[in-house]
Amino acid sequence: MSNNLKLGVEVVSAHDLLPRDGDGTVTTFVELSFDGQRHRTAVRDHDLNPYFNERFFFAVSDPSSLPSLVLDATVFHLHRPSLSRSFLGRVRIPAxxxxxSPSDSPVLYYPLEKRGGGRGGGVFSRIRGELGLRVFLTDDPSVQPSGQNLRQDQFADIPPEPDMSTFFRLFRSQQRQQQRSDQAPPSRVMRMFSSLSSRQPAEFQIKETSPALGGGRIVRGRVVVPGDKPGAFDLVEKMEFLFVRVxxxxxxxxKDVTGSLDPYVEVIIGNYRGTTWHxxxxxxxxxxxxxxxxxxxxQASAVAVEVRDRDLVRxxxxxxxxxxxxxxxxxxxxxxxxxxxxxRxxxxxxxxxxxxxMLAVWFGTQADECFPSALHADTAAIDPATANTHARGKVYQAPTMWYLRVNVMDAHDVYMPQGDRSPEVFVRGRVGNQMLRTKMGRPGAAGIFKWNEVHFFxxxxxxxxxLTVSVEDQAGPDQDRVIGYVNIPIATVDKRPDDRRTWPKWLDLRxxxxxxxxxxxxxxxxxxxxLQISLDGGYHVVDELIHYSSDFRPSSKHLWNAKKPIGMLELGILSAVGLQPMKTARDGRPTCDAFCVAKYGRKWVRTRTVVDSLSPKFNEQYxxxxxDHxxxxTVAVFDNSQVLTGSSTRDTAIGKVRIRLSTIETGRVYAHAYPLxxxxxxxxVKKMGELHLVVRFTATSFASMLHAYVRPVLPKMHYxxxxxxxxxxxxxxxxxQILATRLGLAEPPLRREVVEYMSEAQAHMWSMRRSKAHFYRLxxxxxxxxxxxxxxxxxxxxxxxxTTVLVHLLLVILVCFPHLILPTVLLHLLAVGLWNFWYRARYPPHMNTKISHVHGVSPDDLDEEFDLFPTTQRPEVVRSRYDRLRFIAGMMQKTLGEFATQGERVQSLLSWRDPRATAxxxxxxxxxxxxxxxxxFKVLVIWLGFYWMRHPRLRHKMPSVPTNFFRRLPARTDSLL
Structure with a gap:
């Protein structure tokens, strides 16, 4: 009769282990020994509370000897790179x-013991912690014993003692892994000054790529072209095209019977055809x-250009x-x-x-000036009118926007009809679809009302x-009677580029x-x-969230802090890989017509639309x-819904990427695949594909770039x-809305949904998921x-x-010599910052699904987040209360995010996320x-105290240099989804 008895051991976790590494952590594995068989778990790096969740089965050779057998579970610390091990404790369980039965075996946590028995925990003990195990017996014949046993001196996945080259190779591999996840080693000292970056699944992380750029390769962050210098389009893969200009x-x-001709031209080369207008x-x-x-x-050796006459039949x-x-x-x-x-x-x-x-035919690349306006071969199946209107690339310039400041002061000689009620007079202003109104005016002498309210358009x-300004009387609910109005052309309003005073004017109402x-x-x-009216150009007109802003310059150009640019940003949009089908083609196949939109400053760019491709190649450089670095x-990918279904449908967003310039090194080429x-x-949350980008930020004036850290972020009038x-x-x-209207008038138009998605137009709406994300950030x-x-x-x-003895000695030294406290702290910060330099992030930050709290979000929260405003899912009264609650919660959410942003900026001082700021x-x-x-020391304390309590006249209204420096530090808002 065969023996099927086996001992099952599930190694769950360990808790509160004693640190052994220099960073205050421990690298552990568990070795199990039973009846001459040995198994070992995987190694868990840098974790005082590791989770193993591994199961092993030991064969019982003789069931009669089972009462005399003992299971040994030993916890070891692995020293890298020598790969030697040290004893952390063990657990002995009699069989x-x-x-x-497995159903009768719970998970039990056993305290770690010394080799000779007895628990740790003494003053100078090197044993601490507990090990969670689940042990049971089973005779299930379908369960097989675990794989190859380990001898006493053999480990399955640990290499032998390495030489120096192997050591450096292992070190660089570990360093690259930490850089990819944008996570510094979780040392105790670093956790005091920087937060631990949340790991996310590998499919949502950015990946480094090695494309052939401009005929060369990226070597140490630079494009190297053998035998030649990089050209103007050295950040994209070189593509050659046959250009035919008709x-x-x-x-x-x-040709017709009437003696007329309806001509058009068709360019034919192999299976490709291109048709002009007729x-x-x-x-x-x-x-x-x-x-x-x-x-x-x-797929042909010749190109034919034919002229045809458009007829109804043929x-x-x-x-x-x-x-x-x-x-x-x-x-x-x-x-x-x-x-x-x-x-001829x-x-x-x-x-x-x-x-x-009249023709011109030549071979060229995407650097050709005709490339953006050309009709590409993949648009041949589209109607020429649609291809010209919606499939071409374009560079857009956002309009210069100003604030129209309207100070409603008072009104005289306001004629009111006689009656028993007291007049309720207010002023309404309207510019386009923007409308604002004042509160009810304070009545004064006969026909005089005062407001003194400032409104902006x-x-x-x-x-x-x-600008239409009207004085109205609220006679009853929804009964506003216009007393008088005046129309003011905005072109006639005086511009106020700075904070100089403007004088009020009296206007006669009609x-x-x-x-x-x-x-x-x-x-x-x-x-x-x-009224006191002016066009204020000393403000920064915010067309996006301030944390994602790409331009802090005011509308008035002569107030720009930097008259000349401090650098140049170059972006190469290579391709998108593995896009999800967004619609169904005419033949029933799932397809996608993708194009990219990039926005920085007032310049928007749109790539050409690659029709019917789930892995489009753009290779366009801007x-x-x-x-201001x-x-x-912001770069986003959209599905063009106009090329097949018409202009009534919306362009669907596939995903976007945000890159903060201060987090990338100057002169270095970054080539990565960003998950959409x-x-x-x-x-x-869903991954819609990957976008391959190449980014390079070149500083033309390093001194101006350093000076930007101490300049105010926003113009003076904002303060x-x-x-x-x-x-x-x-x-x-x-x-x-103004930006969407203006860009929608271009050819091809940037549709409203594209502009709103790029500008985060719905970011102010209430979201339980986003509020949780801000809370966990905090x-x-x-x-x-x-x-x-x-x-x-x-x-x-x-x-x-x-460590405790050293802290006692340090305490005695600092008490005896108090003037060494601040130098010691600052030098300690210097040492931590220099240490973090080796573990600084090599990749630009990207959206993090873990800190965005998208994995644990419930369907009800998602339904609330994507609900329309105002909601249509409740009765009228409940709906109004629900909308009001969402609005208040949205403001609280934003305040919570501001607190988290300030704390993250403090952490970024030593994290090398902004290399120049950390330096x-x-x-x-x-x-x-x-x-x-x-x-x-006493002189410094007195001077700092006097400076802190200085007279208000000695204080400047503009923010101080440390405040300006702090406002420019990056936060983790770039990684929020």
């Missing part, structure tokens, strides 16, 4: 006490269109001209554009009396709108009648309104001037005449203080005797430490 035709013959009854048409065909996909053949591809010239910048030439057309019989066609150049009789009679008792560039993450109302938080939010939404910020308290508690408990702070620590060493 006679093991339950006979300019015009002349002397075409008539002209009605025109024998000398002008098209001036360019077609681009990828050279690596050409298009007539007019003539054609053909070119051999071997004879087509190659053109590359800085060569000038190829001049078009006249070519040939009919089907070979005759040449069918007119002439957003207007954009050119100023074509009018009555709301077809003929103003009082106006015609020049009645001197007409109602007059005193550049921006940088005036504490800014963010979208939050769906039903399925939660001398601040705008309330509620007004800023309303103005931001109005600015987004708790993680204070995690350093909690870790410090635990560290002090461990000192008091003599958890590590050596400046470390230099400041070093210099200040020496100052405290030289200058007597």
């Amino acid at each position: 006679s006490s093991v339950p006979a 300019v015009k035709a002349r002397d075409l013959p008539a 002209f009605e009854k025109n024998q000398n048409p002008e098209w001036n269109e360019v077609f681009a065909f990828p050279r690596d996909r050409l 298009d007539d053949y007019v003539g054609a001209v053909q070119f051999e591809l071997n004879d087509v010239p190659l053109r590359a910048p800085p060569d000038g554009p190829l001049a078009p030439e006249w070519h 057309l040939e009919d089907k019989r070979g005759g040449r009396d069918v007119g002439e066609l 957003v207007v954009a150049e050119p100023f074509d709108d009018e 009555k709301p009648t077809l003929i103003d009789v009082d106006r015609l009679r020049e009645d001197k008792f007409a109602t007059k309104l005193q 550049a921006w001037d940088v005036y 504490a800014t963010v560039i 993450l979208v939050l769906h109302p039903s399925s939660g 001398t005449h601040p705008i309330t938080q509620l007004q800023q939010e309303n103005l931001r939404l109005q600015a987004v 708790t993680e910020v204070f995690g350093g203080a909690v870790a410090a308290a635990k560290w002090l508690r461990d000192i008091c408990r003599w958890a590590n005797p050596v 400046i702070f470390l230099v400041f620590c070093l210099v200040t430490a020496f100052v405290f060493l030289v200058v007597p």
Whole structure:
């Protein structure tokens, strides 16, 4: 009879282990020994409370000897890179006490013992903690014993003692792994000054790529082109195209019975076809269109350009001209554009009396100036009108926006009808679809009402709108009677570029009648309104969230802090991989028509639409001037819903990427694959594909870039005449609407949903998920203080005797020499910052699904987050209360995020997330430490106290240098989804 009895051991976790590494952690594994068999768990790096969750089965050779057998579970610490091990404690469990069934075996936590028995916990003990095990017996024949046993001196996955080259290779591998996850080693000291970055699944992390850029490769952050210098398009993969420019035709013959001709041109090369517009009854048409065909996909040796006549039944053949591809010239910048030439057309019989066609044919790359406006081969299946309107790339310039400041002061000679009720007079202002109203005016003497309220509107150049100001009387609910109004062209309003004072003006109001009789009679008792109006250009018109802003410059150019750019930002949009199908094509296949939009400053760019491809290749490069590197560039991928279904559908967002310039090194080329993450109302977070980008930030003036850290972030008027938080939010939404309207008038248009998605137009809405994310960010910020308290508690408990003795000695030294306290702290910060330099993030930060709290979000929270505003799921009364609650909660959410942002900026001082800011702070620590060493401590304390209590006249209204420096530090808002 066969023996199926086996001992099952589940190693769950260990708790409260004694630190052994220099960073205050321990690298552990558990070794199990039973009946001459040995198994070992995987290694858990840098964790005092590791989780193993591994199960092993030992074969019982003789069931009769089971009561005399013992299970040994030993916890070891692995020393890297020597790969030696040290004893942390063990657990011995007699087999006679093991339950006979898995269902009767709970998880038990056993205290670790010494080798000779007995628990640790003495003053100088090196044994501490407990091990969670679940042990049981089973005779299930389907359960097989675990794999190959380990001998006493053998480990399955630990290599032998390495040499120095292996050590450096292991060190660099570990360092790259830490850099990819943007996480410093979880040392106790670092947890006191920086929060632990939350790990997220590998599929949601960015990945480093090695594309062939400009014919070269990326070597140590730079593009190296063998035998040549990088060109203007060195951040994208070089692609060659066959360009065919169809300019015009002349002397075409008539084909219709009526003697007319409706000509169009068709470019044919293999299976590719490109068609121009057709002209009605025109024998000398002008098209001036360019077609681009990828050279690596050409399946023919010649290109034919045919002129045809559009008919209802069958298009007539007019003539054609053909070119051999071997004879087509190659053109590359800085060569000038190829001049078009006249070519005589040939009919089907070979005759040449069918007119002439002006053409230019050449081979070029995406650096060609015709590339953005060309019709590409993948758009051949689209109607030419649709391809011209919605499939081409474009560079947009956002309009310059100003604040229209309207100070409603008072009104005189306001005629009110006689009656028993007291008048309720207010002033309403309207610019376009923006409308604001004052409170009820305070009645004074006869016909005098006072308000003295300031309201803001957003207007954009050119100023074509009018400001309509009306004085109205609220006669009853929804019964507002206009007493008088005035129209003020915004172009006539004086511009106020700085905080200089503007003088009020008296304006005569017109009555709301077809003929103003009082106006015609020049009645001197007409109602007059005193207004103080100005176009304020000293503000930064916020068209996006301040944390994601790409431009802090005011509208007035002569107030710009940096007259010249401090650097250049270059972006290469290579490709997108593995996109999810967004719609169904005409033949029933799932497809996607993707294009990218990038926004930085006032320059928006849109790539061409790659039709019917789930892995589109763009290979387009753009550049921006940088005036402030504490800014963010946003790149998003959209599905073009206009090329197949028409303009009534919305372009669907596939995902976006945000990169803060201050977190990347100057002159270095970053090539990464960014996951495109979208939050769906039903399925939660979903990866829609990957976007391959190449980014390079080049500093033209390093001194100006360092000087930017101490400049005020926003213009002066934001501090001398601040705008309330509620007004800023309303103005931001109005600015987004104006921007969407203006960019929607371009060709091709940027649709409203694209602009709103890029500008975070719905970020102010209430979201339970986002509020939880801000809360956990806040708790993680204070995690350093909690870790410090635990560290002090461990000192008091003599958890590590050596450390406790050293702290006692340090305490005695600092008490005896108090002037060494501040230098010691600053030098300690300097040492931590220098230590973190080796573990600084190599990758730009990206959206983190863990800190965005998208994994634990409930369907009800998602339904609430994606609900419309106002909601339509409740009755009228409940709906109004629910909307009010969401609005209040949204403001609380934003305040909570502000607190978290300030704490994260403190943490970024030593994390090297902004390399220049960390370097400046470390230099400041070093210099200040020496100052405290030289200058007597008491003098410094008195000077700091006097400075802190200085007279208000000695205080400046502008923020101080440390405040400006602090405002430019990066926070983890860039990683929020």
